[in-house]
Amino acid sequence: RPGAEPSHDFSAAEHEAMRAALEAARRGIRGANPVVGAVILSAAGEILHVGHHRGAGTPHAEADALRLAREAGTPLEDTTMVVSLEPCNHTGRTGPCSRAILDAGVPRVIYAVADGTDTARGGGAFLAAHGVDVRQGLLAREAHDLNDRWFIAQHDARPFVTLKLAQTIDGRVAAADGTSQWITGAPARDQGHALRTRVDAILVGGGTLRADDPTLTARDAGGEPLARQPLRAVMSTRPVPADAKVRRGVVDRAPREDTEREAPGDTGTDHGEVVCADRGHDGRFIHLTTHDPAEALQHLRERGVSHVLVEGGPTVSAAFLAADLVDELWLYQAPLILGDGAASVASLGIGTLAAASSWRGDPVRHPADLARPGHEEATDQM
Numbered sequence: 001r002p003g004a005e006p007s008h009d010f011s012a013a014e015h016e017a018m019r020a021a022l023e024a025a026r027r028g029i030r031g032a033n034p035v036v037g038a039v040i041l042s043a044a045g046e047i048l049h050v051g052h053h054r055g056a057g058t059p060h061a062e063a064d065a066l067r068l069a070r071e072a073g074t075p076l077e078d079t080t081m082v083v084s085l086e087p088c089n090h091t092g093r094t095g096p097c098s099r100a101i102l103d104a105g106v107p108r109v110i111y112a113v114a115d116g117t118d119t120a121r122g123g124g125a126f127l128a129a130h131g132v133d134v135r136q137g138l139l140a141r142e143a144h145d146l147n148d149r150w151f152i153a154q155h156d157a158r159p160f161v162t163l164k165l166a167q168t169i170d171g172r173v174a175a176a177d178g179t180s181q182w183i184t185g186a187p188a189r190d191q192g193h194a195l196r197t198r199v200d201a202i203l204v205g206g207g208t209l210r211a212d213d214p215t216l217t218a219r220d221a222g223g224e225p226l227a228r229q230p231l232r233a234v235m236s237t238r239p240v241p242a243d244a245k246v247r248r249g250v251v252d253r254a255p256r257e258d259t260e261r262e263a264p265g266d267t268g269t270d271h272g273e274v275v276c277a278d279r280g281h282d283g284r285f286i287h288l289t290t291h292d293p294a295e296a297l298q299h300l301r302e303r304g305v306s307h308v309l310v311e312g313g314p315t316v317s318a319a320f321l322a323a324d325l326v327d328e329l330w331l332y333q334a335p336l337i338l339g340d341g342a343a344s345v346a347s348l349g350i351g352t353l354a355a356a357s358s359w360r361g362d363p364v365r366h367p368a369d370l371a372r373p374g375h376e377e378a379t380d381q382m
Ligand code: AOF
Pocket: 032, 033, 034, 035, 036, 037, 052, 053, 056, 057, 058, 059, 060, 061, 062, 085, 086, 087, 088, 091, 092, 093, 094, 097, 115, 117, 120
């Protein structure tokens, strides 16, 4: 737990500002990125601006707060930037926050907890080296807890894992006769596609592949492919049928012979890859010939995947849960009861209530929130 011990004393106003930053952070969408809040505090202890990170691909919390200050014309030369995570030091989907804070002329920075990731680390040291007064450790425990699973995934050097379960009230994913499509309705389906376009990879097991023959593409309500397509991964030691829909291009209906090559994975000995890309590397298909979730995640990480969406079925869901490799759970519950049929999660070998896999729920919001452009609030996260 980096930065857990406060190394300085902090004023009441600084505490209050950090609490406001943590509160703002909670409004962001969890996932491959942590949720982060940033407050600009005046020398008199007044909260001037509150920014937050809304989710991967959007401005960071500090940049959000600095934008508000710019728009309001707030002078920054005697302010403190109070942020729940160490400002990043890298140019990723946005520019480095460390540089933005320095360039804006903010003389003091307080952050709750260090960002130890290989890419982003070093923002605090950068700012200190450029004469900014940098302190850390304020409400570090709260800030760590806010992103606990993100910190664990970073520490374990593996992708962040979201598990999606779509089930009936009694936890079934298929009826006794095997019928399973559209257990949940159109809003959940649209949100599921919005979720797919935010992740780097979707993963299903061989059972789901054979039962549903899914395309694993991200589409809008009209069925058109969304601009950003995840890598499509099948985790199975058995061959992926040559005519499986995951092998096809995202747009094309027919297999694209010109871009496909035989997957070594189909021999059951290696992790094979078939390229079915319509846009750059988007929509590629990969066959992971393993039953071990940790091994599958390592292979995905080597391909640059930082956020995986596991979409079933019950065996794969159970494997990830049993390995404690699920960071976030999205639960879609249809108002249906079957009383029979496959459960959404296969046996975890848990024999007693005290051993249950236990989840903390965020408030449930309307599924349309995720699909709406410019959304401020998340979500159905558990
Ligand atoms: C910050 N402020 O609000 C967040 C940070 O993909 P990118 O470019 O958005 O970078 C994501 C990484 O940046 C993420 O893994 C984490 O290390 C850091 N997140 N940093 O200064 C923020 N969300």
